[in-house]
Structures are given as C-alpha cells and as structure tokens.
Amino acid sequence: MTCPLLYRFRVIDKIPEPPTTATARGTLVHAVLERLFDAPAPGRTPQAARDLIAPEWDKLSADAADLAELVPDDAALAQFLQDATAAVDGYFTLEDPRRLEPAERESYVETTLDSGLRLRGYIDRLDLSAAGDIRIVDYKTGKVPREAYEASALFQMKFYALVIWRTRGVIPRVLQLMYLTDGEVLRYSPDEADLRATQRKLEALWAAIEKSRAAGHWRPRPSRLCDWCRHKALCPEFGGTLPPLPGQQAPALATDPAPLATDPAILATDPAIPATDPAILATDPAIPGTAPTDPATKESEVALTA
Numbered sequence: 001m002t003c004p005l006l007y008r009f010r011v012i013d014k015i016p017e018p019p020t021t022a023t024a025r026g027t028l029v030h031a032v033l034e035r036l037f038d039a040p041a042p043g044r045t046p047q048a049a050r051d052l053i054a055p056e057w058d059k060l061s062a063d064a065a066d067l068a069e070l071v072p073d074d075a076a077l078a079q080f081l082q083d084a085t086a087a088v089d090g091y092f093t094l095e096d097p098r099r100l101e102p103a104e105r106e107s108y109v110e111t112t113l114d115s116g117l118r119l120r121g122y123i124d125r126l127d128l129s130a131a132g133d134i135r136i137v138d139y140k141t142g143k144v145p146r147e148a149y150e151a152s153a154l155f156q157m158k159f160y161a162l163v164i165w166r167t168r169g170v171i172p173r174v175l176q177l178m179y180l181t182d183g184e185v186l187r188y189s190p191d192e193a194d195l196r197a198t199q200r201k202l203e204a205l206w207a208a209i210e211k212s213r214a215a216g217h218w219r220p221r222p223s224r225l226c227d228w229c230r231h232k233a234l235c236p237e238f239g240g241t242l243p244p245l246p247g248q249q250a251p252a253l254a255t256d257p258a259p260l261a262t263d264p265a266i267l268a269t270d271p272a273i274p275a276t277d278p279a280i281l282a283t284d285p286a287i288p289g290t291a292p293t294d295p296a297t298k299e300s301e302v303a304l305t306a
Helices: 004-012 021-036 046-063 074-092 147-168 192-215 224-228
Strands: 104-112 118-128 134-140 174-179 184-188 302-305
Touching: 004 192, 021 046, 021 074, 021 104, 021 118, 021 134, 046 074, 104 147, 118 147, 134 147, 147 174, 147 184, 147 192
Parallel strands: 134 174
Antiparallel strands: 104 118, 118 134, 118 302, 174 184
C-alpha cells in the first residue's frame, strides 16, 4: 500500500474514483486479450486482435456511461483506439498466442491465512505446462517500472503466488509481468522462502491497517505518486480537508506517531526477496509461449480482508 490515507479514501470512505483514459485503455486491452483466446489457436493473429478492439470498446462503453464520456468526440475516440491498438500490437512482440493454451483466464482466487486474514484477487492468466508447472501472467498497459520499483511491481505477483500455493499446494514456477506498450517482460521464479516472507509482510500490513482503523488515524504519505492521486483535493498535505470518517461528526488529522505510514514492519526490505534479482529477467524455456527473441530486456485487483 503506497499511502494509508489513500487506503482510507478507497476502502473506508469508499469515495468513487472515476475512470481515466489510461485505466479505460487497460480495461479494453485486457478484454481484447481475454477474448482473443476464445478463438482457435490458428486464428489468434494480430489482425484478429485488432478487429476485436472497436467491438469490445462498444460493449464496455455501452455498459458504463463514465467510460463513454472519456472520449467525447470522434477525434478523441480515434486517438484512444489507436493507443489501445499499440498496446495490443505490443503484446504480439512478446509472445505468440498460437503457441499456448491458457489453463485459466481472469481467474478469481481466494484463501484465508491461519491468522484469519482473507486474500483474494483476479489473475489475468494462468498457464500450465505439460510437466504441471504454473505460470502466473499479468498484463500491464502502463510503463515498465524503474529498477527501484521492480520489487513493488512483483509484490502483487507474489501475492497471487501465495494464494495459488495455499489453495493448490504448488509454488508457481514463473511470475510474469508483461508490459505491452513498452514491449518488455519481467519474470521471477519464487520459492517457499519468498512466499513465506510475502505472507509475513501481508500480515504486518494488515496489523498496521487494523491499528489505524482502531485509532481512526490514516496519515498521508507524500510522494511523487501524489501528482496522479484523484483524492489530492481532500488531502491535508495539499491544503485539503478530510471528510468525517463514517460514523464520525468531524474530521481529525492523525497524530499517532506510529500509524501505517511509518510502521517499520511494512517499510523494511526483506532480504529474502531481492529487488534486482536477475531471475526477474530470465527466460523460462520450460513453459511454452514466450517470444523466440526475448527483449530481455491491465491492471489487476488484489484485496485483503479480515
């Protein structure tokens, strides 16, 4: 979690977040790639995927008026569809969908830890090799994170891997983040120590959330990400006024010296999960479908509840 106050706005206050063109593009591209695998393998061509873009957008925008409002005229729509097409075309530079058959798509996963903490989320794609190895795949339409943020990007994937391990008894062989627009892939092979460390972090995170909830204190954590926050106008760091917490009459600025934002159990870097492990960029030959020439180099939902 990047900011405790943002967590409050989203989860406690449940303040709506209207879609942006970036999030709408991600939703559209995810829908196209999911539909692409409905076709027989020989038909999963770049042109077939492009032909899905406009019809899928029509479906999405017909079901959600706020999506349609993002592209108010023909010029805006043309640019939006062009950007989505670029992301879809980028997918085909990373793998050949004719060479693989996903075991599951948009798969809902859920487990409850011994502590009572419930973990749940949606995985874009699960691949299963002939040997029984699992690959978790997540599509991203945003930019590849800088090296300093790779560990944060992979934490979501380790969250999924932990749920799969606990529900199926198998540690996924590969966690794969596919950055479609930039044409790059991040891969990581977790082990049991990784997933146990992830569980410890999640439980520490939840303990800090419960502490903040009990105290009613949710400190903001200013960073460069604030420039993209849709709740910036409400944040005291930028002159805003907090709305009352549900059930309270007046807002209060946090004064607790140890809320979630400064909890060392959450901010500490676990040495068992190196942020720059070279395995992240390794190509795994055991699971088919990766591009013959790796550039070597969506967005998914995760949730914690008690």
